[in-house]
Amino acid sequence: MTAPLIEVRELGFAYRSGPPVLSGVGFEVVQGRSLALVGESGAGKTTLVRLLLGLLRPGSGEVLLDGRPLCGNERALRRAVQPVFQDPYSSLDPRQRVDRIVAEPLRSLGLVSGPGRRAETDRRVAEALHAVGLPPQAARRYPHEFSGGQRQRIALARAVVCHPRVLLADEPVSALDLVTRVRLVDLLAELRDTRDLTVVLVSHDLTVVAELCEEVVVLEGGRVAERGGTAEVLGSPRHPCTRRLVASAPRLPEPGQEPAQPL
Numbered sequence: 524m525t526a527p528l529i530e531v532r533e534l535g536f537a538y539r540s541g542p543p544v545l546s547g548v549g550f551e552v553v554q555g556r557s558l559a560l561v562g563e564s565g566a567g568k569t570t571l572v573r574l575l576l577g578l579l580r581p582g583s584g585e586v587l588l589d590g591r592p593l594c595g596n597e598r599a600l601r602r603a604v605q606p607v608f609q610d611p612y613s614s615l616d617p618r619q620r621v622d623r624i625v626a627e628p629l630r631s632l633g634l635v636s637g638p639g640r641r642a643e644t645d646r647r648v649a650e651a652l653h654a655v656g657l658p659p660q661a662a663r664r665y666p667h668e669f670s671g672g673q674r675q676r677i678a679l680a681r682a683v684v685c686h687p688r689v690l691l692a693d694e695p696v697s698a699l700d701l702v703t704r705v706r707l708v709d710l711l712a713e714l715r716d717t718r719d720l721t722v723v724l725v726s727h728d729l730t731v732v733a734e735l736c737e738e739v740v741v742l743e744g745g746r747v748a749e750r751g752g753t754a755e756v757l758g759s760p761r762h763p764c765t766r767r768l769v770a771s772a773p774r775l776p777e778p779g780q781e782p783a784q785p786l
């Protein structure tokens with residue numbers, strides 16, 4: 524059996540002296556398989572993402588990357604796991620040009636050095652911009668010159684520039700209009716396939732989950748309610764929480780059917 528790339532074991536967490544936000548959470552992600560974290564608001568998804576990024580320390584249990592605990596292994600973690608956040612407006616520094624924004628992981632991880640580092644950085648940035656469908660001239664411009672969808676492409680270029688193994692995406696398309704959302708999901712799927720990326724996705728949108736992830740973990744009140752193959756879990760939900768999520772997912776009307784009346 525293939526060893527998991529990420530292994531979450533009996534993870535527990537509480538903010539300061541508050542109640543437990545996560546309890547006994549466990550799952551694995553195998554390299555090349557993508558996994559979605561779903562659940563109602565407040566279920567603990569974003570907290571779990573912060574733990575997977577090493578931004579929070581577990582209260583109990585552990586997260587393993589390639590069999591090694593994240594704590595004390597932060598550099599390997601930052602190289603292997605890159606985040607993409609929801610808001611394309613606040614996640615990019617408005618004072619920096621796109622080339623500097625995209626090159627940030629190369630600089631902070633010290634991946635490009637020596638006399639040719641400038642040319643090598645430019646080459647890697649151009650390659651990342653190309654991978655997300657942005658023209659080379661985008662490098663010289665500032666974030667405010669781009670639409671929300673283009674900004675999310677810049678955020679994706681920054682995430683893939685250091686060739687990570689995992690993209691940890693927290694609601695990466697939910698701030699975008701429907702057409703842009705579809706394009707971005709297609710791009711995420713293409714990056715996943717062409718770069719052998721594992722995507723760990725948080726999304727309220729089950730269509731996006733089904734499009735991008737083979738496996739799903741359903742969280743309820745900080746515990747795993749249900750997990751398994753996406754088609755199986757969303758197609759035949761067993762847990763009441765999963766049934767509620769599936770039942771509340773918006774559906775486009777069938778051709779010839781009246782659109783749903785707004786509330």
Ligand SMILES: Nc1ncnc2c1ncn2[C@@H]1O[C@H](COP(=O)(O)OP(=O)(O)OP(=O)(O)O)[C@@H](O)[C@H]1O
Pocket residue numbers: 538541544562563564565566567568569570571
């Ligand atoms: N910084 C914080 N300090 C204290 N409590 C927090 C903090 N961040 C989140 N919480 C609490 O932790 C619980 C889980 O929040 P979290 O944001 O992880 O849920 P979520 O599933 O991502 O929700 P949503 O889908 O609404 O984003 C909630 O009860 C929330 O109020």
